[in-house]
Amino acid sequence: MSEVAFEPVEPKTLRNVIFASSLGTLIEWYDFYIFGALATVIASQFFPKGNDTVALLLTLATFATGFIVRPFGALIFGRIGDITGRKVAFLVTLLLMGLSTFAIGLLPTYEQVGILAPLLLVLLRLVQGLALGGEYGGAATYVAEHSPPGRRGYYTSFIQTTATLGLVVSLMMILGVKSQMSEAQFSDFGWRIPFLFSIVLIAVSYYIRRRMSESPMFAKIKSEGRASINPIKESFANAENRKWVLIALFGATAGQGVVWYTGQFHTLYFLQTNLKLQPNLAFMIVAGGLLLATPLFIVFGSLSDRIGRKKLMLAGCLLGAILWMPIFHAMTEAAGPLPIDPKGFAASPNVPILVGLVFINVVFVTMVYGPIAAFLVELFPTRIRYTSMSLPYHIGNGVFGGLVPFIAKSLEAKTGNLYAGLWYPIAIALITVVVGSIFIRERDLDSA
Numbered sequence: 001m002s003e004v005a006f007e008p009v010e011p012k013t014l015r016n017v018i019f020a021s022s023l024g025t026l027i028e029w030y031d032f033y034i035f036g037a038l039a040t041v042i043a044s045q046f047f048p049k050g051n052d053t054v055a056l057l058l059t060l061a062t063f064a065t066g067f068i069v070r071p072f073g074a075l076i077f078g079r080i081g082d083i084t085g086r087k088v089a090f091l092v093t094l095l096l097m098g099l100s101t102f103a104i105g106l107l108p109t110y111e112q113v114g115i116l117a118p119l120l121l122v123l124l125r126l127v128q129g130l131a132l133g134g135e136y137g138g139a140a141t142y143v144a145e146h147s148p149p150g151r152r153g154y155y156t157s158f159i160q161t162t163a164t165l166g167l168v169v170s171l172m173m174i175l176g177v178k179s180q181m182s183e184a185q186f187s188d189f190g191w192r193i194p195f196l197f198s199i200v201l202i203a204v205s206y207y208i209r210r211r212m213s214e215s216p217m218f219a220k221i222k223s224e225g226r227a228s229i230n231p232i233k234e235s236f237a238n239a240e241n242r243k244w245v246l247i248a249l250f251g252a253t254a255g256q257g258v259v260w261y262t263g264q265f266h267t268l269y270f271l272q273t274n275l276k277l278q279p280n281l282a283f284m285i286v287a288g289g290l291l292l293a294t295p296l297f298i299v300f301g302s303l304s305d306r307i308g309r310k311k312l313m314l315a316g317c318l319l320g321a322i323l324w325m326p327i328f329h330a331m332t333e334a335a336g337p338l339p340i341d342p343k344g345f346a347a348s349p350n351v352p353i354l355v356g357l358v359f360i361n362v363v364f365v366t367m368v369y370g371p372i373a374a375f376l377v378e379l380f381p382t383r384i385r386y387t388s389m390s391l392p393y394h395i396g397n398g399v400f401g402g403l404v405p406f407i408a409k410s411l412e413a414k415t416g417n418l419y420a421g422l423w424y425p426i427a428i429a430l431i432t433v434v435v436g437s438i439f440i441r442e443r444d445l446d447s448a
Helices: 011-037 039-046 052-070 070-083 086-104 116-145 152-178 183-190 192-210 216-223 231-237 239-274 279-293 295-309 309-334 351-369 372-377 382-401 404-415 422-439
Strands: none
Touching: 011 052, 011 086, 011 116, 011 152, 011 192, 011 309, 039 052, 039 116, 039 183, 039 216, 039 239, 052 070, 052 116, 052 382, 052 404, 070 086, 070 116, 070 231, 116 152, 116 372, 116 382, 152 183, 152 192, 152 239, 152 279, 152 351, 152 372, 152 404, 183 192, 183 216, 216 382, 231 239, 231 382, 239 279, 239 309, 239 351, 239 372, 239 382, 239 404, 239 422, 279 351, 295 309, 295 372, 295 382, 309 351, 309 372, 309 422, 372 382, 382 422, 404 422
């Protein structure tokens, strides 16, 4: 069956689509990552005291559950998006994410209700994961289906900035709250404020998204009776489509996932727990590197329209695999020598050098992540696009990428080696380079 021809939209409409989609996705990433940014505080609130390493590992495992469940969210909401419409799916995901994040801010602690506290935390984290599993595919598909052929890399790259900006906003929110109270007050109740504030952000985004129209490409196939009846079966029972799902996973998104989480979350935890930087300073260093690198998502997304997606994505994975070890060793040098200060933190870190090293790590992220939305939407036809692109994306990011912090800290704890946590992302990035180099071919479907 022939694919849907692209019908041009007004520039103002396209700008509104990008703004509404990006704002909602940014807020969902904020909601999802505020948990990770507060992992060390959450460890003290929801798990038994006595062993800080075990508590942090349990928190990171809880953090990881949200990633592991994301592929199931991709299937559930991908099916809704391919049958009912893109707009319905990402309105529902927005509400689920916002309400579950708000609820985390209301949870009782371990000291108050015992084992019930971490169980409720895991449950809400699972809801967050399901919601995010449906959000990204919907937003990327929606923007791509409004974008002209030859410019999809550029326009979808605005969606790609939202994951990093969501992390930046979460870090800035934490710093803002902490600046208004003592460390003890923040640990007692202040950590709840970033979670509770998400209800305001969600309300604004929901109002904006409700006013959006359905994707014109999807609306056309639905009006013609060509929308999929069973997108999950069509996506994965068809041998040709299933092949591209697997290639997208092992040749692109798995490597992209570990590059993203190594460059950002593993870096944050490495600064805080391995190099003993004061938490606020670690937040500012990571936020500074992220902000400096964020425009490069758009640069590399646009560049991928001219030279292709494959070269940039695989180059980012390869550079990360080669350079992570020397970069993290350089971070250790820049953190300064012992002895540490009386509070147990590094006394004389070289902040500009550390920001620069974080920036380099995030450059790799932008190379891989900037083009990947356009790459994924161009692999699959309109009738099953939401489902087909969402699953490999969320397995690559949610499973391979989302497990980086937990696996890294586990390897470090087991070996006593500060850098052992890098072995896992290096291995996955190299596998992606090999698979992608052999099996990926550029596909620019004019009607995609």
